[in-house]
Amino acid sequence: MSTATLFGLCGAVLIGVGLYGLIVHPQPLRKIVAFNVLGGGVFLVFGVIARRGAGAGFGGDPVPQALIITGLVVAFAATALAAALVVQLARRTGTVSIAEDAGARESPP
Amino acid sequence: MAFAFDLALVLLTVAVAAWTIALRDGFAAVVAFVVYGALLALAWVRLGAIDVALTEAAIGAGLTGALLIGAAAAVRRATRTALPEQRPDLGTRTLAAVLCAAVAGSIAAGVLLLPEPAPSLAADAARHLDATGLGNPVTAVLIAYRATDTLLEKVVLVLAIAGVWSFAPDGVWGGRPGPAPAASQPGALLLLARVLPPVGVVVGAYVLWAGADHPGGAFQGGTILAAMVLLVVMAGLADVPRIGSRALRAMVLAGPMVFLAVGFAGVVIADAFLAYPVPYAKPIILAIEIVLTLSIAATLALLLAGPPERDAAPARPGQ
Numbered sequence: 001m002s003t004a005t006l007f008g009l010c011g012a013v014l015i016g017v018g019l020y021g022l023i024v025h026p027q028p029l030r031k032i033v034a035f036n037v038l039g040g041g042v043f044l045v046f047g048v049i050a051r052r053g054a055g056a057g058f059g060g061d062p063v064p065q066a067l068i069i070t071g072l073v074v075a076f077a078a079t080a081l082a083a084a085l086v087v088q089l090a091r092r093t094g095t096v097s098i099a100e101d102a103g104a105r106e107s108p109p
Numbered sequence: 110m111a112f113a114f115d116l117a118l119v120l121l122t123v124a125v126a127a128w129t130i131a132l133r134d135g136f137a138a139v140v141a142f143v144v145y146g147a148l149l150a151l152a153w154v155r156l157g158a159i160d161v162a163l164t165e166a167a168i169g170a171g172l173t174g175a176l177l178i179g180a181a182a183a184v185r186r187a188t189r190t191a192l193p194e195q196r197p198d199l200g201t202r203t204l205a206a207v208l209c210a211a212v213a214g215s216i217a218a219g220v221l222l223l224p225e226p227a228p229s230l231a232a233d234a235a236r237h238l239d240a241t242g243l244g245n246p247v248t249a250v251l252i253a254y255r256a257t258d259t260l261l262e263k264v265v266l267v268l269a270i271a272g273v274w275s276f277a278p279d280g281v282w283g284g285r286p287g288p289a290p291a292a293s294q295p296g297a298l299l300l301l302a303r304v305l306p307p308v309g310v311v312v313g314a315y316v317l318w319a320g321a322d323h324p325g326g327a328f329q330g331g332t333i334l335a336a337m338v339l340l341v342v343m344a345g346l347a348d349v350p351r352i353g354s355r356a357l358r359a360m361v362l363a364g365p366m367v368f369l370a371v372g373f374a375g376v377v378i379a380d381a382f383l384a385y386p387v388p389y390a391k392p393i394i395l396a397i398e399i400v401l402t403l404s405i406a407a408t409l410a411l412l413l414a415g416p417p418e419r420d421a422a423p424a425r426p427g428q
Contacts, residue, residue: 001112003115003155003156005220005221006115006119007115007152007155007156008221008223009217009220009221010122010123010152011216011220012216012219012220013126013217015216016209016214016216017123017126017209018126018130019212019213023209024196024201025130026196026197027135029135029180030135032180033139033177034130036169036173037126037130040126040145045216045220047153047158047161050156050158051157053227053228054157054229055229057235059158060156060157061227061229061230061231062231062234062249062250063254063255065158065247066250066251068158069161069164069247069251069326069328070251070262072164072169073164073168073266075169076169076176076409077265077268078269079176080269080273081273083176083179083180084180084272084276084415086184087183087187088276091183091187094187096184
């Protein structure tokens, strides 16, 4: 198995792990972390496509590499906005879960 | 030997990713995520994508990690009670696991079935590299071939800042982000904040300058500069500027505005939007990159600082 294929399979597994976290965690902050894990997997698969396109004396196809760099910055911007939303949610409601019964659990017995 | 290293790296990365998801404590999960980002940066080195590795280490692991640690701490302060364990029941989790395994399996099959020979634009990128005057093809793609992507990405950063600032309560609009700096700071942080920034600024400028011909560029250099600003602010040596400050807003907008201006000038002096006249391509690209770097540094630092929370400027006389 080539290095590129190995990292491609790694990216596929990371996407699965991130997606699982995105589904099962009711806390928005955990969902943001899981989404970033998923994003890392997507970038890795894309990076493997860049690696396979190596040629003309370059270690990889520069076009997908540049798109990954753009993607990383945009992912950070989206994460910053999402994190700011979650902090506002926590400050205004005193809870950090979007589970339907979270409000009931938060209230004193 | 190299394959064994790659295999170990892949297994470790997957294990840390699973750990990030499995941890019960949100704060610990964020710390695990930073480790995950650092491992991914290593994977990028192994894939020969040094530009991406630098960006991943700086933004993916570093800045995103710092941002999430800050958010986790703020959420912990704001919540009234400790969170009970709130995972969905076993049936839902099994269903989710099956779905995620199916998604991962399909993508893995896609990776194994990628076409041979792989399609590549590397030859095209190399053919026109001389016209840009650059030696690093990734920088050429970012600033020349696919400059529209980079321009739009700058606009996304400005929109994100506008979104984060819009969470400010009315009373503190135009004020400073974050809590007031503590009166006394640990000595180690103070020492670092005094010793590191001069070195960091030089490294940031070097990464930008070297990006023309070697791995590096505006994003990576800008992130290093942003980290230096944040270090000084965290140590309490300087306060975050008011977001109402015109100089600050000009700095955030300078990158996209200069980029747009060059783009429209390209319609007149070259032959298309964002086209550069060939003899002057390199000086123009460097000028855009220098402004972009400062703009990126300011924007990233402000995104990390969050919405204004205090110290709104008093209304000026005559208003």
